[in-house]
Amino acid sequence: MGVQESAPLDVERIREDFPILEREFDGNRVVYLDNAATTQTPNQVIDAISDYYRTTNANVHRGIHHLSQEASIHYEEAHDTLAAFVGASGGREEMVFTKNTTEAENLVAYAWGLNELEEGDEVVLTEMEHHASLVTWQQIAKKTGATVRYIRITEEGKLDMNHARELIGPDTRMVSVVHVSNALGTINPVGELADLAHEQDALIFVDGAQAVPNRPVDVESIDADFYAFSGHKMAGPTGIGCLYGKKSILEEMEPFLYGGEMIRKVEFEDSTWNDLPWKYEAGTPLIAQGIALDRAVEYLEGIGMDRIRAHEEWLTEYALERLGAFDDIEIYGPPEAENRGGLVGFNLDGVHAHDMASIMNDHAVAIRAGDHCTQPLHDKLGVAASARASFYLYNTREEVDKLVEAVDDARQLFA
Structure with a gap:
C-alpha cells in the first residue's frame, strides 16, 4: 500500500515553535527521531516556565500573600487540565503529580501493593513491559509473596489475548500493562484487558507514557483503575509525571511518601492525611513543571490529538515502507502502521544497534539504541539491542529519508 503524499499537519509551521530543531552539527541540521525517550519543548512551554x-514564584498552599495564592491557583488548575485531557471526570482529586511514569508505578506498587498483596496472589504483566512496570512489580512480589505472570506476545509482537484470558484468573489482584510498547510500537487492547481484570475483581494499571502524547486517551472509557504518563514525552518539561487513579481507590490507599503538605493533622502519637490529590504529593511539589505541563496540553489540544495521531501514523507507515524494502533489515512489532505507535524498532544484519546509532549521529540523525528498558523482551526476540526511530508532530517524511540514507551508509561501512 502506498503512502499518501500530504502530511496531516502543517509541520513547517509547527517547527517554528521548536528552536532546538534549528541546531546543526558539522553542517547538518539535526534530525530528531528519539521522541519515545523525550520530545522537544515548544517556545510556549519554555515561556511558561x-x-x-x-x-509568580512562591510555594503553594502555604502562604496568604498574593504570590502564593496565585501560584496555588495555577498549580491546582493544572491538575484539572490534565484530568480533563485524559477524560477523568473527577478532576484534580483523581490526578496526582509525580516525577514521571516510573514514580507513578512505584506509588501504586508501594501504597497499594505492599498493603494488599500476599502469598497466593498474582500480578499479571506482559512480556513487552517497560522496566518501570516489570521491575517494580517483580520486587513488590518478592516482598509480599505474590507471583508475577506474563502474557505472551505473538510473532508479530502483539499480545496473545487467548493467553491473557488464561492467565487473568481468580488469584489475579493486579494487571499492569503498557498501552503502547516503547520497543515494538504495539498498541495494546487495554480496554479489553481492563474488562478481563474486573471480571476477576482485579485492578488494572496502564502505562500510558507512549500513548498520551500522541493519541486521544479516555481513562474512563478504558475503565482503567490507574493510568500513568510523563510530561517530557508530550512536549512538556522533564521532572513531572501524572497518575490518574479512581477516587474511590485513592481514598482507601495509604500514602507513599510522608512529610509536609500531605498531612491534615499531626500529633506526637499519630497523623491524618490531606485531601486528594495532595495526600500523595509530599513536600514542595512540582509547581513550575505542573504549570508548564498545563501549557503543553494547551499546545497539543490546539493542534488536535486526532491530527497528531494521524501524522504519526502517516510517518510510521512511510518508515515501515522504506525500511521494509530491504531484506537485510529486521523490523520488530506489528507490520501495520494503524496497529502501532509512532516508532519503528529495527536492526540491520551484521550491524550492532549501538554502531547504527553512532553512524546516525555522524549524519546528525538522533535515534535510540539499546534494550529500551525492555531487557526481557529483547531476550525473547533473541537480540541484545535494537535501533529505534520515533516520531512526533514536528517530524517530516524527508527526515525519514535521511534516516534511511544513514542506514545505507552503515550497510556500506559494514559490508
Missing part, C-alpha cells in the same frame, strides 16, 4: 519564575 520562565514566566512562572519571573512573575
Whole structure:
C-alpha cells in the first residue's frame, strides 16, 4: 500500500515553535527521531516556565500573600487540565503529580501493593513491559509473596489475548500493562484487558507514557483503575509525571511518601492525611513543571490529538515502507502502521544497534539504541539491542529519508 503524499499537519509551521530543531552539527541540521525517550519543548512551554519564575514564584498552599495564592491557583488548575485531557471526570482529586511514569508505578506498587498483596496472589504483566512496570512489580512480589505472570506476545509482537484470558484468573489482584510498547510500537487492547481484570475483581494499571502524547486517551472509557504518563514525552518539561487513579481507590490507599503538605493533622502519637490529590504529593511539589505541563496540553489540544495521531501514523507507515524494502533489515512489532505507535524498532544484519546509532549521529540523525528498558523482551526476540526511530508532530517524511540514507551508509561501512 502506498503512502499518501500530504502530511496531516502543517509541520513547517509547527517547527517554528521548536528552536532546538534549528541546531546543526558539522553542517547538518539535526534530525530528531528519539521522541519515545523525550520530545522537544515548544517556545510556549519554555515561556511558561520562565514566566512562572519571573512573575509568580512562591510555594503553594502555604502562604496568604498574593504570590502564593496565585501560584496555588495555577498549580491546582493544572491538575484539572490534565484530568480533563485524559477524560477523568473527577478532576484534580483523581490526578496526582509525580516525577514521571516510573514514580507513578512505584506509588501504586508501594501504597497499594505492599498493603494488599500476599502469598497466593498474582500480578499479571506482559512480556513487552517497560522496566518501570516489570521491575517494580517483580520486587513488590518478592516482598509480599505474590507471583508475577506474563502474557505472551505473538510473532508479530502483539499480545496473545487467548493467553491473557488464561492467565487473568481468580488469584489475579493486579494487571499492569503498557498501552503502547516503547520497543515494538504495539498498541495494546487495554480496554479489553481492563474488562478481563474486573471480571476477576482485579485492578488494572496502564502505562500510558507512549500513548498520551500522541493519541486521544479516555481513562474512563478504558475503565482503567490507574493510568500513568510523563510530561517530557508530550512536549512538556522533564521532572513531572501524572497518575490518574479512581477516587474511590485513592481514598482507601495509604500514602507513599510522608512529610509536609500531605498531612491534615499531626500529633506526637499519630497523623491524618490531606485531601486528594495532595495526600500523595509530599513536600514542595512540582509547581513550575505542573504549570508548564498545563501549557503543553494547551499546545497539543490546539493542534488536535486526532491530527497528531494521524501524522504519526502517516510517518510510521512511510518508515515501515522504506525500511521494509530491504531484506537485510529486521523490523520488530506489528507490520501495520494503524496497529502501532509512532516508532519503528529495527536492526540491520551484521550491524550492532549501538554502531547504527553512532553512524546516525555522524549524519546528525538522533535515534535510540539499546534494550529500551525492555531487557526481557529483547531476550525473547533473541537480540541484545535494537535501533529505534520515533516520531512526533514536528517530524517530516524527508527526515525519514535521511534516516534511511544513514542506514545505507552503515550497510556500506559494514559490508
